[in-house]
Amino acid sequence: MTVTSYLGAIGAAQREAMEADERVIIIGEDVEANVYGTMGGGKSRADKGDFLQMFGANRIRNTPISEEVMVGAAAGAAMTGLRPIVDLSYSTFLYMAMDQFINQVAKSRYMFGGQASLPVVFRSAMFYGLSTAAHHSDRPYPMFMNMPGLKIMVPASPTDAKGLLRSAIDMDDPVLSFEACLLWGMKEDIQDGEFRIPFGVARTVRAGTDVTVVAISTAVPAAMQAAQKLEADGISVEIIDPRTLVPFHSEAVLNSVAKTGRLVVADPANRTCGAAAEISAIVAEQAFDCLKAPIIRVTTPDTHVPFSPAIEKQLYPNATTIADAVRKAVATKPKH
Amino acid sequence: MTLANDTLLEMQRRMLRIRLFDERASKMVKRGEIPGTVHTSIGQEAQVVGACMALAEGDTMTGNHRSHGHPIGKGAKLGPLMAELVGKAWGVCGGKGGSMHLADFKVGSLGESGIVGSSIPIATGAALSSKVLNKKSVSLAFFGDGAANQGCLYEAMNLSSVWGLPIVFLCENNQYALSTPAYTVTAGKIADRAAGFNMPGVRVEDGQSVLAVYDAVRTAVDRARSGKGPSLVEVMTYRFNEHSEGLRLAVDYRNAAEKESWLKRDPIKLFRSYLSENGVADEATLADIESEVAAEIEAAVQFADESPFPELSVAYKDIYTEPLGGSQ
Numbered sequence: 001m002t003v004t005s006y007l008g009a010i011g012a013a014q015r016e017a018m019e020a021d022e023r024v025i026i027i028g029e030d031v032e033a034n035v036y037g038t039m040g041g042g043k044s045r046a047d048k049g050d051f052l053q054m055f056g057a058n059r060i061r062n063t064p065i066s067e068e069v070m071v072g073a074a075a076g077a078a079m080t081g082l083r084p085i086v087d088l089s090y091s092t093f094l095y096m097a098m099d100q101f102i103n104q105v106a107k108s109r110y111m112f113g114g115q116a117s118l119p120v121v122f123r124s125a126m127f128y129g130l131s132t133a134a135h136h137s138d139r140p141y142p143m144f145m146n147m148p149g150l151k152i153m154v155p156a157s158p159t160d161a162k163g164l165l166r167s168a169i170d171m172d173d174p175v176l177s178f179e180a181c182l183l184w185g186m187k188e189d190i191q192d193g194e195f196r197i198p199f200g201v202a203r204t205v206r207a208g209t210d211v212t213v214v215a216i217s218t219a220v221p222a223a224m225q226a227a228q229k230l231e232a233d234g235i236s237v238e239i240i241d242p243r244t245l246v247p248f249h250s251e252a253v254l255n256s257v258a259k260t261g262r263l264v265v266a267d268p269a270n271r272t273c274g275a276a277a278e279i280s281a282i283v284a285e286q287a288f289d290c291l292k293a294p295i296i297r298v299t300t301p302d303t304h305v306p307f308s309p310a311i312e313k314q315l316y317p318n319a320t321t322i323a324d325a326v327r328k329a330v331a332t333k334p335k336h
Numbered sequence: 337m338t339l340a341n342d343t344l345l346e347m348q349r350r351m352l353r354i355r356l357f358d359e360r361a362s363k364m365v366k367r368g369e370i371p372g373t374v375h376t377s378i379g380q381e382a383q384v385v386g387a388c389m390a391l392a393e394g395d396t397m398t399g400n401h402r403s404h405g406h407p408i409g410k411g412a413k414l415g416p417l418m419a420e421l422v423g424k425a426w427g428v429c430g431g432k433g434g435s436m437h438l439a440d441f442k443v444g445s446l447g448e449s450g451i452v453g454s455s456i457p458i459a460t461g462a463a464l465s466s467k468v469l470n471k472k473s474v475s476l477a478f479f480g481d482g483a484a485n486q487g488c489l490y491e492a493m494n495l496s497s498v499w500g501l502p503i504v505f506l507c508e509n510n511q512y513a514l515s516t517p518a519y520t521v522t523a524g525k526i527a528d529r530a531a532g533f534n535m536p537g538v539r540v541e542d543g544q545s546v547l548a549v550y551d552a553v554r555t556a557v558d559r560a561r562s563g564k565g566p567s568l569v570e571v572m573t574y575r576f577n578e579h580s581e582g583l584r585l586a587v588d589y590r591n592a593a594e595k596e597s598w599l600k601r602d603p604i605k606l607f608r609s610y611l612s613e614n615g616v617a618d619e620a621t622l623a624d625i626e627s628e629v630a631a632e633i634e635a636a637v638q639f640a641d642e643s644p645f646p647e648l649s650v651a652y653k654d655i656y657t658e659p660l661g662g663s664q
Contacts, residue, residue, distance in 0.1 A: 025468055058468055069457045069491035076461020079446055080396060081469055103451045104458055112439040112447050113430030114654040148655045172657045247660040
């Protein structure tokens with residue numbers, strides 16, 4: 001076991017994949033300079049060397065600021081033998097390439113009757129909570145959940161970031177990885193060497209009996225804080241991190257709700273048609289008879305992200321809002 | 337470039353395949369046998385075949401909604417293409433692509449795009465694969481004069497140039513984006529835009545000559561294969577039919593004299609005369625090719641007729657490599 005940060009874990013997964021398979025390449029803006037610290041062996045070029053030194057300019061490629069061709073060319077390269085990783089830096093930059101994501105990346109395997117295979121990973125960082133304002137701060141995964149053909153990972157720990165990313169690179173389907181910047185510095189002991197975490201398998205972050213909290217991305221550590229506070233009040237919270245939204249491990253959530261009878265979904269994305277809405281619908285449709293209280297969503301309201309920290313930070317699910325929702329769920333007494 | 341007689345006859349054969357395939361498709365649309373919309377390449381056969389024949393086996397290409405000609409030009413089997421047009425299970429895409437979205441990976445056809453210009457980045461990626469993996473293959477992106485005004489073209493041209501990718505950008509300038517004359521929405525000459533990206537840009541004025549197209553594209557393909565990077569080739573041509581089959585507009589946006597002058601330059605008739613006048617083939621040989629291609633079309637239609645329709649379960653296949661678990 002080695003203490004590793006979230007960013008370090010992403011770097012390790014990329015490095016191991018690059019070492020294991022010559023077909024893996026990384027393209028993106030500023031990837032050669034290792035701007036975000038995910039493209040190197042250590043903290044600096046002098047430390048253990050960066051990817052450009054390790055793998056050379058044929059496989060580590062700076063791109064122009066041209067998201068459409070970055071995304072489309074990665075898809076075309078994936079269809080013809082490479083396994084590209086595209087570093088799109090900010091998640092909001094994905095919008096520049098929407099046609100390529102939707103009409104080409106998501107649909108090519110289907111529309112061409114299975115002839116196309118797209119082993120490609122699109123990584124991007126969600127900078128919300130860091131005063132980067134509306135053009136840099138979205139959590140856009142729900143809009144991609146709405147488009148079949150894409151797989152979506154939202155790792156909330158260094159272990160998950162490394163294991164899921166390695167699975168994503170091995171996969172023959174296109175994967176979008178949404179990495180929250182607020183988690184970049186999170187550190188934990190992680191298993192040494194190569195390992196993979198399968199898609200579609202949720203993690204029970206904390207076992208409990210009174211309320212199920214399904215938490216996504218930064219809502220996971222927030223839910224943990226809430227659960228610790230609530231424990232002092234005698235409320236036992238079970239926290240489930242789906243880790244991947246597509247595929248989504250509905251059984252894990254349904255089994256937990258069958259046990260607790262109460263569900264809070266904490267999702268940093270916007271409210272309407274968000275991940276929380278979909279998860280709530282699955283439970284309402286498939287486990288209605290288990291519910292002792294209405295499902296409660298804790299999301300970001302349907303607004304844009306303001307610049308000022310005085311009005312930004314409280315918009316996202318946090319330990320207080322999640323704890324309040326749990327208390328409200330527990331306070332509701334079943335009528336039957 | 338001097339080409340073997342067999343190659344010249346193959347050009348004529350492929351142009352005829354496109355012509356007869358599309359003439360049949362046009363009839364089938366009118367009879368209601370093909371659902372959806374169909375765009376024919378009738379009149380543009382020289383431009384398609386001249387480009388496809390300049391590519392080698394193992395080379396890749398992408399195209400657009402005017403899509404039948406490209407895979408036919410690259411040597412795809414006609415039966416699965418026709419079955420695709422009628423939405424049958426034996427279709428090249430299993431009945432999920434249809435007329436505008438043909439793809440035949442067996443011949444390097446990586447897919448036609450219904451979104452104008454959208455397949456250009458895909459072709460760029462195939463060229464990137466070739467470069468990184470040192471495959472020596474060349475990629476070609478077919479796009480129309482309409483797509484010449486899409487931003488992704490210029491992103492792709494710039495990236496291909498700075499990375500020295502083996503790709504040919506082939507603009508099929510049939511002079512109209514549906515009803516809109518290219519000159520009314522397009523500044524300057526499309527071929528000239530290559531200069532801004534430090535790559536050769538040529539315009540083939542006689543796009544009805546399969547040999548003129550072949551020569552220009554072959555030069556670009558050879559340059560790409562030898563590691564010298566991308567080129568832009570603009571081919572002037574004309575579609576003889578409407579934008580799409582069955583489209584009836586109140587205004588005829590193309591003037592009669594223009595149409596007539598282009599109709600006189602039928603690429604297949606022109607090349608037939610060339611073959612005959614230059615002693616490449618006698619009348620009997622040319623007639624044989626024509627009847628053989630006609631028989632191929634009949635066989636393709638029969639193949640499509642005999643194919644079953646897809647099972648409903650097919651609608652849920654190929655979204656991912658394998659079905660997702662859980663509630664999805």
